[in-house]
Amino acid sequence: MNANILEINTKTLRKNISIIKAYTQTKFCFPVKANAYGHGLDIIVKNSYDLVDYFAVACLSEATQVYSACHEKPILVFGRVEYDDISKVLDCDFIYSIHSIEDIRSLSKIAKESSIKIKVHININTGMNRMGVGFDSYKEVIDKAYNSQHIELLGVYSHFACADDKNHPFNLQQNQKFKEVVAYTKSIKENVICHLANSYGLVGQADVCYDMVRPGILSYGFLPEFEVDDIVKEIQPIARLTSEIIKIISLNDGDSVGYSLLHKGFEGEYIATIPIGYGDGFFRALGGRGFVTIDEDTYPIVGKMSMDAMAISLGTNHKSLRVGNQVEIISNNPSLPNSAKNIAKLLNTIEYDVAATLNERIVRIGL
Template sequence: MSEPFDQRPTRIRVDLDALTHNLGRIRAHAGVPVLGVVKANAYGHGLVPVARHLARQGIDQLGVAFVEEGMELRRAGITTPILVMGGIFGPQVAQFIVHDLEITVSSLDKLRQVEAAAQSLGRQATIHLKIDTGMERIGVHSYSAAPFIEAAVASRWCRLKGIYSHLACADDPASPMTLEQLDRFLDACAHITRIGAPMPVRHLANSGGVLHFPQTHLDMVRPGILLYGVLPDPASIPAIDVRPALSLVSQVVYFKVVRAGHPVSYGATWAPAADTRVVTVPIGYGDGFPRALSSRGQVLVRGQRRQLVGRVCMDQFMVDLGPAGTAYNEDEVVLVGSQQGEAIRAEDLARLAGTIPYEILTGLNQRIPREYRGG
């Protein structure tokens, strides 16, 4: 007999074949190795299952944000090279080395911390240097990176594998900042040639860079949201044929007729002008479905777009079928995905919620069961 969690009507479906398709299209488009970003629970798709599938597809590298994510992948038996892209915390440095995780070194002080930990363990650390070309988040400024680069090249306890920066505006193909950042990054990398050292792997392109700026592809690309078939920004140009890998579905659990003027949900913010039919769907902001979609979001029921009405609750929301709409208990409700030729994308929810698709996907939490198809 199935556990109740397995029977929950709300679930995320992940199409592994779509991930395979997207990876293939990105490889063909970029023509260089690919680092697949799987941080934040693989953008809501499931960290270990997605990373394991990408490893089976021969992805060159995986990228996470925190050492804990990298450790989880290692415990799952994944041996693909893993770069931890976030800023490092001194007491955790030894864990990077013990678990064979590649370290983002973002300052001379951080380099010394990594060297000390590696020496104490008697093992070399593999590092990537982070150059700040305009993001002002972490990394040594490109215009003052020479001493930092020289120290990394000379280090006995660190193997310099990569050097990288992050693009702030590449989601917008019209932004001039991306090419400015590219110039700053290449200027910093040129110092490696000047001192006669071998050039490490240069990587700069995120999803926007992959789509819009082939000059940024360099030696490796780092697609994140694009790998999952979602465009990073409304201004993005769909230069690659990618397919959404995630669907979010639920089922009707209650049907009622609401009389004209009778408000629905908390705060009594919405009431129908005429008698209407309303169904309840068992998912809410407690699952990461945005409360900002109250009386704004849409779902698919029997192939028809239907409006969310009233405020999204922690565990449920209500949908207006109209005075003549029909649905039965256990009918499928599609929140993200397709049904009978209609489709709702993560980008659509983001627009209605006044946010970005990254937040929609990564906000879907572990209370929602995930099932994997294909692959």
């Protein structure tokens, strides 16, 4: 079996979701795009479907993966989809995002040819300027979708641009725009699902939960930097990445380690080789900067990270460490230096990046 294992604590996952549901008291749309933020889509879906109301993905291939794992819940596709591909999966009853009036025309054509109605949520651009219907034309698009014989309008949504900064004034501006969209949409069709809040939006902003929330990173256990309510603080990371020692050597004075001989060893220093590298999606930039833990003792990563391996220094006393000992590469303890949170700080990135870059060479298991 592969030595590199991402362990998913399914009990913690379910607890996190339950905390968020109790906190928001609204429908729960679970984003599982990018292989469930790197955690393993199949494991995540199968261990959460009974707690959530929707799943959300970025593209059609991800939607089919979710459908294979569970077709009991609606699946919303955020991204724009090639219309030729939609005709191949009509039986799956996916829900598609509308980003322009042209999308309605194209989907209506497919639906008419197949004698069905295609379900949609309309994405409204309230200021992020990435995707979605322009704010100045949202009424026209909503009207056209509602009045189409071949489109079933189920929802409207938008997305916060600055939710990680709870005091940013743009959050309020976006919410005010979305309130206008909600009022107009509800005047046409009362039971349309309106949703705006992502993870840090729902814990950082007031009156943003509407009919449904979309807590991605929060469900996986990553809290924002700003202060949150006590109940939210109970959320914990659901994953830990482990590997093992495959070789231990003792250096002589003047010996070096790895590419470019970057790490200069000293007499009696013990070096352990761990079979994980940037080829597994672990950050090459952590070479000479990052840490791992063994039984919560911390050891530095030394030298340049290789594609398939990295070296750690055990110092001059490797105690009882042996080949085969488990090494914690990413800890689920937020206080340790190799937690996803602290790795992200070290690399000036975000926890999403740490988890989502882990690739298929790493085995995912649910516990």
